[in-house]
Amino acid sequence: MAPQHGKTLNTHISVDTWRSTIILLKRMVQQLEIREVDFDELKRNLEFTASLLEALYTSGTPPSLDADDDLQLRSDVVPVEVRDWLASTFTQRVQPIRQRLEEKPKFRSIVHAVQAGIFVERMFRKAYSTAMPDQPAEVINCLRDLDRWSFDVFSLDAVSSGHSLKTLFIELIIKHHLNSRFKVPISCLMSFLCELERGYSKHTNAYHNHTHAADVTHTVHCLLLRTRVLYWLTELEVLACLFAAAIHDYEHTGNTNNFHINTRSELAMIYNDHSVQESHHVSAAFRLLQDENTNIFINLTRPEWLELRSLVIEMVLGTDMSSHVLQVKAMRSCLQQHESIDKPKALSLILHAADISHPAKPWSLHSRWTPRLMEEFFTQGDKEAEMGLAISPLCDRHNTPVSQSQIAFMEFIVEPTFSLISDMSEKIVIPLIQDTAGPSPTCSRYRGLQWTVADLVSFRSMWMRHTEENKNRWRDKVKNGVSHSDESETQTGQDTA
Numbered sequence: 001m002a003p004q005h006g007k008t009l010n011t012h013i014s015v016d017t018w019r020s021t022i023i024l025l026k027r028m029v030q031q032l033e034i035r036e037v038d039f040d041e042l043k044r045n046l047e048f049t050a051s052l053l054e055a056l057y058t059s060g061t062p063p064s065l066d067a068d069d070d071l072q073l074r075s076d077v078v079p080v081e082v083r084d085w086l087a088s089t090f091t092q093r094v095q096p097i098r099q100r101l102e103e104k105p106k107f108r109s110i111v112h113a114v115q116a117g118i119f120v121e122r123m124f125r126k127a128y129s130t131a132m133p134d135q136p137a138e139v140i141n142c143l144r145d146l147d148r149w150s151f152d153v154f155s156l157d158a159v160s161s162g163h164s165l166k167t168l169f170i171e172l173i174i175k176h177h178l179n180s181r182f183k184v185p186i187s188c189l190m191s192f193l194c195e196l197e198r199g200y201s202k203h204t205n206a207y208h209n210h211t212h213a214a215d216v217t218h219t220v221h222c223l224l225l226r227t228r229v230l231y232w233l234t235e236l237e238v239l240a241c242l243f244a245a246a247i248h249d250y251e252h253t254g255n256t257n258n259f260h261i262n263t264r265s266e267l268a269m270i271y272n273d274h275s276v277q278e279s280h281h282v283s284a285a286f287r288l289l290q291d292e293n294t295n296i297f298i299n300l301t302r303p304e305w306l307e308l309r310s311l312v313i314e315m316v317l318g319t320d321m322s323s324h325v326l327q328v329k330a331m332r333s334c335l336q337q338h339e340s341i342d343k344p345k346a347l348s349l350i351l352h353a354a355d356i357s358h359p360a361k362p363w364s365l366h367s368r369w370t371p372r373l374m375e376e377f378f379t380q381g382d383k384e385a386e387m388g389l390a391i392s393p394l395c396d397r398h399n400t401p402v403s404q405s406q407i408a409f410m411e412f413i414v415e416p417t418f419s420l421i422s423d424m425s426e427k428i429v430i431p432l433i434q435d436t437a438g439p440s441p442t443c444s445r446y447r448g449l450q451w452t453v454a455d456l457v458s459f460r461s462m463w464m465r466h467t468e469e470n471k472n473r474w475r476d477k478v479k480n481g482v483s484h485s486d487e488s489e490t491q492t493g494q495d496t497a
């Protein structure tokens, strides 16, 4: 078949060009924000991005990402319409719905869009501060530590009267400018977060409750920031990460998946024993968005919505611990074979790491999470005993070696996962530093990138120091004979909290 008349010309814009362009656009917005604008440079940059967009819209073809091209179709051989049909019918990839050609943006409309963006941002900032006018000083104080690994979510929960998830999610959405970028209606956000917190308290779990969701949401933010993976992501991907973290255990029943399967629970029947709880968390959370009063994504375009939904589903399903080994193996082999890193896989690994992160945090936090988790496990053990079932491992309140289980969990699960996150981040971020190594960037966001290598090293030594210290604490307990659940283990965690 003959190649399509000029349609495929210039359609292959490299991933690197797209990435640099996105970085360029973001840099322009930041320069505008801090009012450090060199108008000639701004004009040049806008002209460049406009010509790139023009090339894209003239060709009518979305950016071609080779690594993503499941069917290995060469664009100069297969007509674009056929490629779209094959990709949307025979792969799992969701095709973004393309804007019609007559909707091609003109240079002037891009300038207007930038101006409008700044206006919308200001408007939304105002709306948010009006909606949360009297944040207690203690809440504001607590949130000052938001970028720190040692951020104390228990304190935030106390000072926000049990609303750590709501408070933290709003704060992060504003911090990453996502409320204005995606025009999230404040009333929807408030209602959505009320429902979310309500769902997390449905089963009154000691561990899987809204505080754990707030902790994981904060940790995802902190991981993205500390590893600098944040600079690799689009705003939509950042939104997907925070949302996935916030909903990842929504309506958790306080039992393990195996318990659901063994007791043939309603959820096990619905989801055919596959990632039973995770399937429910993500499905029930998306159901909340079906109501227009709680649909925080009401202003997303259809392609944005589809991309966000697909990312969130993959990330939340990836928190099923039974996929841990596969996930780790796949990413390890990708790094060893110098393959390009698949974003959804990288983000799923980050959410999974955040979900098991408390043993890599300071002892004052880890020692408060462990007894909560153990209590939840023991409650399941009590139920199993009552039902005449075998008690699951780690669920027997009279005979569980808590300290040893924590040491093993850190050595075999937490440390390998965090080591992988550190390696993966280096592979992702170092090329980004090289990309921006040219003329010294003026805005603070990109100045941060120059620190990346040192930051990655310090991130690695930070989590290693905490896991080492926590393991030593548990080892001391074993030495002192306080290592079993029936030796008041679950209280010992509170001593330094």
Ligand SMILES: Nc1ncnc2c1ncn2[C@@H]1O[C@@H]2COP(=O)(O)O[C@H]2[C@H]1O
Residues within 6 Å of the ligand: 249, 319, 321, 355, 356, 359, 370, 373, 405, 406, 409
């Ligand atoms: N300190 C820990 N010891 C044992 N298991 C843990 C620990 N922390 C997290 N987990 C498990 O890891 C799982 C991660 O997903 P969940 O939050 O659903 O449930 C968590 C627990 O089952």
Ligand SMILES: [Zn+2]
Residues within 6 Å of the ligand: 212, 216, 248, 249, 355
């Ligand atoms: Zn969790």
